[in-house]
Amino acid sequence: MKTLPLDTNELQTVRSFAEQIAQEAGDLTLRYFRQPIDVERKADNSPVTVADRESESLLRARILERYPEHAVIGEEFGEGGSHGSPFTWVLDPIDGTKSFVKGIPLYCVLVALLHEQQPLLGVIHNPALGETVSAARNAGCSFQGTPTTVSSEADLSNAWLMLTDPAEMARLQPEFGRRLYDAFGHARTWADAYGYLLVATGRAEAMIDPIMNLWDIAALKPIIEEAGGRFSDIDGKDNPTGSSAIAANPAIHDAVLALRRDDR
Numbered sequence: 115m116k117t118l119p120l121d122t123n124e125l126q127t128v129r130s131f132a133e134q135i136a137q138e139a140g141d142l143t144l145r146y147f148r149q150p151i152d153v154e155r156k157a158d159n160s161p162v163t164v165a166d167r168e169s170e171s172l173l174r175a176r177i178l179e180r181y182p183e184h185a186v187i188g189e190e191f192g193e194g195g196s197h198g199s200p201f202t203w204v205l206d207p208i209d210g211t212k213s214f215v216k217g218i219p220l221y222c223v224l225v226a227l228l229h230e231q232q233p234l235l236g237v238i239h240n241p242a243l244g245e246t247v248s249a250a251r252n253a254g255c256s257f258q259g260t261p262t263t264v265s266s267e268a269d270l271s272n273a274w275l276m277l278t279d280p281a282e283m284a285r286l287q288p289e290f291g292r293r294l295y296d297a298f299g300h301a302r303t304w305a306d307a308y309g310y311l312l313v314a315t316g317r318a319e320a321m322i323d324p325i326m327n328l329w330d331i332a333a334l335k336p337i338i339e340e341a342g343g344r345f346s347d348i349d350g351k352d353n354p355t356g357s358s359a360i361a362a363n364p365a366i367h368d369a370v371l372a373l374r375r376d377d378r
Contacts, residue, residue: 119200119229122253128227129250132237135176136225139169140241143208147242148217161211166190169207169223177203189329202228204332210306219243222307226332233354236333238311247311249340257315264343265316268365273319274300276309286324287348293373294322310334313361314341320362320370324348328355343367348374 120128146165153161170188177186178195181203186195188205195203203226208214210221219242226236235250247262249255255262267273275298277283283291295301298320305312307330309321314337323330335354338345344367346360347353360370 125250125253129235129248131180132225132227132235133246133248135173136223136237136239137246139172139207140223140239142172143169144241147214151215153215161215162190163211163215165214166208166211170205173205173207173225187328200230204228204329206329209330213304213306218304220304220306220308224307224329224333228332231355233332233335236336238307238333238337240308240311245311247314247337249337251336255314255337255341262315262341264313264341264363265319266363267319270297270366270369271299273298273366274302276305276312276318276321277301277303278305278323279303283324290374293376297373310338310361313343314338319366320360323359326357326359331355331359334359334361
């Protein structure tokens with residue numbers, strides 16, 4: 115077990131702060147949810163709204179007021195804070211903006227804290243459903259303040275697979291995707307970060323994303339692992355800030371990677 119850069123009390127204080135600001139940012143987004151809102155397109159053609167920008171601005175302000183010596187990276191405004199700090203906050207003010215603008219209540223606010231590029235804690239907050247899952251290294255995972263664990267289902271034919279976009283899987287990983295759809299008993303989409311929340315709380319067995327950005331992925335590893343699951347990239351490598359993700363309970367994670375090996 116690695117030595118943590120914060121003691122138990124300090125870590126719990128920072129975790130509670132991260133939960134608090136995620137909920138504050140989520141409350142802000144609800145002012146715009148299911149209201150007429152302009153949608154712009156960024157350089158990568160992904161959507162962005164005033165709610166994304168105001169949510170991230172709130173998160174940044176709260177963090178730098180409390181921890182001015184820390185660095186911050188967010189989806190909408192890039193890098194800020196104290197460059198060179200070993201502590202970096204990573205923010206996704208609305209993970210699932212496409213869901214948000216369509217009035218679908220599955221978008222989330224993501225807050226992560228890295229220490230020397232390794233995830234120390236993570237928060238997934240779903241504002242519309244009022245659900246929060248959080249975890250810190252060696253300190254467990256909680257859902258609505260109560261300890262939570264991944265499911266014990268080991269049979270793929272009974273397991274639930276979550277995806278964000280099946281078309282993206284078909285385009286980027288066509289054979290792997292076909293094997294997944296054939297093997298899993300159930301597959302559902304519109305997931306984004308909410309799929310990882312479902313895995314951490316035992317309501318789904320696996321969540322897979324073939325492409326991720328830092329702000330999408332940084333909060334996820336401590337949440338899944340502290341809930342008793344496994345987290346890797348799609349090749350099975352321990353890559354907590356990488357560009358793809360598989361999150362699952364241990365048995366299902368092994369089975370998914372076996373399908374992946376068969377694909378290669």
